[in-house]
Amino acid sequence: MDRRLSAEDREFQADMREIFRTKVPQEVRDKVARGQELSRDDIAAAHRALHAEGIAVPGWPVEYGGKDWTPRQRHIWATEMQAAAVPAPLAFNANMVGPVIAAFGSEELKARFLPPTASLDIWWCQGFSEPDAGSDLASLRTTAVRDGDEWVLNGQKTWTTLGQYADWIFVLARTNPDVKKQAGISFLLVDLDTPGVEMRPIQLIDGGHEVNEVFFTDVRVPADQLVGDENAGWDYAKFLLGNERVGVAPVGSIKRKLADVKDHARSVATDSGTLLDDPLLAARIAELEADVMALELTVLRVAGGSHDGKPDPASSILKLRGSELQQAVLELAVDVAGPMGLAWGPDLDESSLPEWAAHATPTYLNFRKATIYGGSSEVQRQIISGGILGLR
Numbered sequence: 001m002d003r004r005l006s007a008e009d010r011e012f013q014a015d016m017r018e019i020f021r022t023k024v025p026q027e028v029r030d031k032v033a034r035g036q037e038l039s040r041d042d043i044a045a046a047h048r049a050l051h052a053e054g055i056a057v058p059g060w061p062v063e064y065g066g067k068d069w070t071p072r073q074r075h076i077w078a079t080e081m082q083a084a085a086v087p088a089p090l091a092f093n094a095n096m097v098g099p100v101i102a103a104f105g106s107e108e109l110k111a112r113f114l115p116p117t118a119s120l121d122i123w124w125c126q127g128f129s130e131p132d133a134g135s136d137l138a139s140l141r142t143t144a145v146r147d148g149d150e151w152v153l154n155g156q157k158t159w160t161t162l163g164q165y166a167d168w169i170f171v172l173a174r175t176n177p178d179v180k181k182q183a184g185i186s187f188l189l190v191d192l193d194t195p196g197v198e199m200r201p202i203q204l205i206d207g208g209h210e211v212n213e214v215f216f217t218d219v220r221v222p223a224d225q226l227v228g229d230e231n232a233g234w235d236y237a238k239f240l241l242g243n244e245r246v247g248v249a250p251v252g253s254i255k256r257k258l259a260d261v262k263d264h265a266r267s268v269a270t271d272s273g274t275l276l277d278d279p280l281l282a283a284r285i286a287e288l289e290a291d292v293m294a295l296e297l298t299v300l301r302v303a304g305g306s307h308d309g310k311p312d313p314a315s316s317i318l319k320l321r322g323s324e325l326q327q328a329v330l331e332l333a334v335d336v337a338g339p340m341g342l343a344w345g346p347d348l349d350e351s352s353l354p355e356w357a358a359h360a361t362p363t364y365l366n367f368r369k370a371t372i373y374g375g376s377s378e379v380q381r382q383i384i385s386g387g388i389l390g391l392r
Contacts, residue, residue: 206365
């Protein structure tokens with residue numbers, strides 16, 4: 001594959017680079033580069049800066065604010081954004097519920113929800129996983145029963161990322177218990193201020209509060225907040241996950257982090273020079289660089305995440321390999337930190353350590369989730385074996 005950019009693409013790349021480095025607040029970019037946790041205001045400021053430039057939701061249909069970009073231009077947009085340490089537009093809005101509403105929602109739902117979803121005037125969160133329905137999502141037990149002009153929603157969702165900041169949640173619920181499990185699921189939009197909704201924080205191993213569990217007790221949802229057809233939610237969920245999986249192969253971020261790790265290794269002195277002079281470590285870095293290049297070529301081959309409402313099976317390759325490489329680079333960062341990486345946590349006096357070393361272990365621990373969310377690695381291998389290799 002020819003990876004050289006045309007004159008048009010080089011100009012496009014320069015435009016993206018200028019926007020990312022001048023329009024997004026520097027303090028937000030600095031936090032991302034240092035691996036610090038972003039606040040709600042940080043995430044919103046970055047998203048809205050991109051929206052103001054018209055590039056927050058490029059994957060949407062053009063009539064709803066998307067861009068008629070080539071796959072290579074979308075790749076340039078993503079990699080330049082990641083290289084500049086710019087947080088991506090909020091995924092729940094840009095990559096998940098927005099495309100679903102645009103593809104399957106009524107005209108009323110599109111007019112009502114797409115503009116504030118693109119601008120982040122509505123902050124969405126995801127209500128898919130349940131305590132007994134994660135990778136086997138079709139086994140979900142949250143129910144929605146029709147009662148006149150409303151649905152009555154009961155059940156529980158878990159691992160609801162950034163739900164503490166959200167205004168609305170998109171929910172998969174069982175609306176027909178008498179058919180096979182994939183066939184009786186619907187896709188509902190729920191205002192989190194509705195009576196009967198309760199959100200509780202989940203404390204993570206790195207000490208942060210990033211995810212939540214959500215409980216629905218006789219929550220009344222207007223019937224017109226059903227997306228598409230009743231009992232067709234499983235198809236919409238597969239469409240959504242196809243888009244999500246393409247977005248979790250962050251080549252630019254992996255490249256930036258790997259370059260940072262090389263710099264850190266160069267700063268750690270040993271008896272014979274620095275850690276970067278160690279041939280085993282150098283070989284490990286070289287292998288990762290080759291793997292990232294192979295991933296980038298695969299990203300360029302996959303033109304978007306979904307076609308005709310169905311996910312491209314190749315998106316599972318990106319999800320699988322991208323998440324594994326993220327973890328491998330972060331594990332390398334912990335190894336480079338060595339004993340310095342053993343001291344971490346909210347009570348740590350970071351002035352006694354290099355900042356990168358203090359963040360190495362909690363970041364590594366946080367991203368153990370990467371091979372689970374969006375469909376676990378085991379699920380991705382199953383999709384690849386059937387959808388690409390034709391194995392049964």
